[in-house]
Amino acid sequence: MSRNPRCRVAVVGATGVAGQQFLVSLDRNPWFEVVALAASERSAGKPYIDAITSPGGHVGWACEGEVPKAFAQVPVVDAVDLNLDGVDLVFSAVESDAARALEEKFAPRVPVVSTSSAFRYEDDVPVIVPGVNHDHAGIIKRQQKERGWKGFVTPIPNCTTTGLVVALAPLARTFGLRGVIVTSMQALSGAGRSPGVSAMDALDNIIPYIPKEEEKVQIEASKILGRLEGDQIVPLDIPVSATCTRVNVRDGHTLCVSASLGRPADLDEVKEALRNFGLQFVDLGLPSTPPEIIRVTEQPDRPQPRIDRLVNDGMTTVVGRIRADSVLENGVKWILLSHNTKLGAAKGAISVAEYLLHTGLV
């Protein structure tokens, strides 16, 4: 499946870590053509490579490899002045404080797929994880109608929520779900790099707290696991008890999850539900969708972030150590690994945009 002509996109917040990840993923994507890079006023007018280079010559590029050649010399525009003529879609990688104002400026004219939290908690805004709840896109028409927008806003969730819901969704649908206890060991890249986590705090240490993260996981997971009824999303009303910590791992969030299912399930049934999850979505053949939404590993000491985070370029969630949980009713527990800056950020957002293109919403 190829698209002709390609969808023309602007990347807003292009100089930050999340924005850079957009560029890396878009550089190789057959469906999108990047027609504008936008950032703050400070970067405006500079070629992209200069905008991320310090006066001392340090290139502030946080991704693997070099700055893609296609973007190095593109002049960056001030996001508030971004000209939307000829732009079919905006990818917003703006940090949340500035995100609301900017996205509110773009969405009346073009679709905005965002990694920011600005709109996540609004009733008429879906929070989509590809393969999990793409049907929630069904409320976008309502968002457009109620707000009088030609475009719309679709944020992706917090990166910790993403990994959690990918494995919960098949269990919730197959067995029902009563409650979830999760401890996360989150990677450094989730905190960005300016300033992000100080090396002095990370080395030989765990930081047992990430501000607002646990609340986000509760609210976002309930919304994503909710069902679409007409043009409403009815959240799944279950408790999600999260403990979120930061560990000295570069990429890849590890989650230790215990879930109380709606009915007894033996472990083979659980594994089968996980393995079979999302096959129909995979069959859509969208460019950024991996061949398997979930990989179940039977190796006793897996998943490990360094080994498993790049399975299918970070778009597959790897689940291992599936065991009974002796405390919860119909309790099952597992450890999963989700790539926080691939599926959990830019590439996940691109995957959402591909689905929206596929359905004709963009």
Added chain:
Amino acid sequence: MSRNPRCRVAVVGATGVAGQQFLVSLDRNPWFEVVALAASERSAGKPYIDAITSPGGHVGWACEGEVPKAFAQVPVVDAVDLNLDGVDLVFSAVESDAARALEEKFAPRVPVVSTSSAFRYEDDVPVIVPGVNHDHAGIIKRQQKERGWKGFVTPIPNCTTTGLVVALAPLARTFGLRGVIVTSMQALSGAGRSPGVSAMDALDNIIPYIPKEEEKVQIEASKILGRLEGDQIVPLDIPVSATCTRVNVRDGHTLCVSASLGRPADLDEVKEALRNFGLQFVDLGLPSTPPEIIRVTEQPDRPQPRIDRLVNDGMTTVVGRIRADSVLENGVKWILLSHNTKLGAAKGAISVAEYLLHTGLV
């Protein structure tokens, strides 16, 4: 309180990491006099410093600081030939495979306080955490009688269990306890150093599995939290669902715990129960007992292993982030930090021995 004459001890397994930690703690302990260092046949006859030095000159000393001067030149004896005349107590830091045979050899004659798991699961053997269940020492007489031993064996628990039960004990007693879900992020030193964890596996990674650890935590926690009835320990019959992982932290196990209490408790009550725990034991004034068994921290991002592991030389368990758990009935959750090679190993064992001396059992 001082003791005169001092208790004469042999350290068996003195060349390993756990044995080295015994030496560090005993070097400054007013109650014990080290009269013998024993290890495997390979070390026998060598001065201690030579026994831990490789042919290439590398000194295999895994503790902070240098080898205590008092021990550097002491000749190491073969553990199987250890002469127990003039030995009042044996500290056993032998790895578990060899531990059973050796401890069985010593215990008929002298008390053995051990960090190994060899005898932990036997009915007439207490597994003691100082300040938590020292009353379990009450079954030692039965052990001696039934086995016809003049000495006895008292192991300390697995280091992960130690931290867990310190915080659970006051809650179990004050509110009752129905079940516990715990995720551990364990330090490298818990795996020893020969070979221990490979640096290639530890860097930028989490190892989500520690063989047999989760089973140990279930069984040992139940036993330690059990009550002494006559000369029996009746385990606390509750589910303990553990997920044990290894992180790139040198010392200090971090545990994220969710507990279902026997009755509703508000968080202030929980904190008070934790803060007041073990005050009577502290008042005994034993040399290795810290001034507080538990420290409750109100800082939002604590405990952290690098910062908090050496509170009271690693003998205090630091508990923070005490919150309600929304999934469990009467649910409370917290994060705790326990020093796995201090309270959780040699110094914990020494603290047990001090209590046994105090009670006259040694």
Added chain:
Amino acid sequence: MSRNPRCRVAVVGATGVAGQQFLVSLDRNPWFEVVALAASERSAGKPYIDAITSPGGHVGWACEGEVPKAFAQVPVVDAVDLNLDGVDLVFSAVESDAARALEEKFAPRVPVVSTSSAFRYEDDVPVIVPGVNHDHAGIIKRQQKERGWKGFVTPIPNCTTTGLVVALAPLARTFGLRGVIVTSMQALSGAGRSPGVSAMDALDNIIPYIPKEEEKVQIEASKILGRLEGDQIVPLDIPVSATCTRVNVRDGHTLCVSASLGRPADLDEVKEALRNFGLQFVDLGLPSTPPEIIRVTEQPDRPQPRIDRLVNDGMTTVVGRIRADSVLENGVKWILLSHNTKLGAAKGAISVAEYLLHTGLV
């Protein structure tokens, strides 16, 4: 350029870290067909995947990604029983103690390209770095003749030497070379994984000593930088003062080098000599040769191991911070990064084999 039929190779020491790296590189190589995997007696008879899997289920695979599918089920043979019929070349990744005996067994019949040091210091054995001194292959005929072998042995150097000589060679040829002072900060993977460096030693630390490494660098660099005269290699008789340390980096050796040149050279000349180096070798178009032997970076804070080690799949040496050295006569200094398990090990050896095929020596 393609070859038909492909060269049939056996990988000996296939289960170790170096052997695994051979498999990863050979899996994608168009010139070689792996026809046998050999290892120690312990692995013999098992499918490869089982041979590297522990009884507990841990898969001892040290490379990125999974075990290549092509090799997982191949039965491993005992290296001492390796049948050389139908084998055109042996890649030896055997650790040095066992390497001499095995290589001496194979070389009389087939060419052996080895990562071990067993034969490096013999007069009739070239130590080849592709693009640097491949002409040294000229002494192989003498080796065959003197030893009466149909095959031969060609080792690659120690991985620290490799990076050093790549940048020294063009300077030695262009300006002359009087002496070199080098401090290396070597990656963990250079020490292997069984046991390799303990995580307890690596974390928050530098190990300032690697046994025998500094001597190897002196001898091997002199030999590689030497010139072929007839069927003799005349070593470059200059002092190479090395200080070798181990740092907590997974892959990629960083070398800080100060060199005394034979004549004054300004920095632009030096950079030009580096940039132009090996272009003719590159033009041979061998499969594992990168498009640039040396990349000179002008960024002030580069090369960095995490960022630069995978330039051209680890086959390009990245050189930065080229400055005058104020102490040495005609002094120049730089920092370079060389991938120790790519160019410095298996893939470097494969590249040598490609050259030997190209020349008809294999």
Added chain:
Amino acid sequence: MSRNPRCRVAVVGATGVAGQQFLVSLDRNPWFEVVALAASERSAGKPYIDAITSPGGHVGWACEGEVPKAFAQVPVVDAVDLNLDGVDLVFSAVESDAARALEEKFAPRVPVVSTSSAFRYEDDVPVIVPGVNHDHAGIIKRQQKERGWKGFVTPIPNCTTTGLVVALAPLARTFGLRGVIVTSMQALSGAGRSPGVSAMDALDNIIPYIPKEEEKVQIEASKILGRLEGDQIVPLDIPVSATCTRVNVRDGHTLCVSASLGRPADLDEVKEALRNFGLQFVDLGLPSTPPEIIRVTEQPDRPQPRIDRLVNDGMTTVVGRIRADSVLENGVKWILLSHNTKLGAAKGAISVAEYLLHTGLV
């Protein structure tokens, strides 16, 4: 030796990392009484503990242990309003941009001992390393006279210079010194924490560049190793070729040094010169002076930062791997470890102040 009454000091820049280190060291120092804590306007008026606590409750304390009780509730004053009545000495831990103006404000009235570089390169300002060149204090009178100051300024050097000169000084005096090549592997704490090094840059990496560091080492080392002639310091006019890198170590700078001596010296002579260095200074019995300025280790794999950095509370420089350097004339090389935030920062400055008190200059 005790002092009565104690010297009353103000710590300026008390809330930063260097300032915190002053507080830790001063808390246990018998000679100094902290009478004022000063910082920027933002902290003014707040109790110290509040000044370092974020709105979210995070306590920005970068040192081991807790904030010393003696200082937690002391109100911080705005440095520009610091009242010098009743202040005998100022310790300045101000970052260099602000340091010049502030120190210029204080020095006319009271002595200022500073960790900043603001005044290091002025002709009438000594840069003192205790035990190395304390005689340079002899130019302070000239500074006071020429500037018309009652007080004065004495900075300590850059932390990398400190370790370097401690080992160079005895060799320069005993054998003469012609030139030095040094590669540093510097700890994270040298870069501070706001922002300091990002954990994403530090993990699995080396940063091969520290802005301005190499120039500082050249200039400062020459000055410190210079000789006092009358009221002039005559720098030692030798080349110092430095390569400064940042590694993932928390504390302790490791330096690999090659030196060209003024005359041939065998390694035993070198070791003796190092071991005997500073004995007279030690005999002064100043509180922060360690019992040995230099410790020479014969262990093959030492010094290591994690093991050796706290020798004598970080005030002793540990030198190991002393070998001949084959490239330099009369070449000797070694590896040394120097604690960058103890001797190399606050505690080094306190040690200087103790010497100035001892001599009557304060």
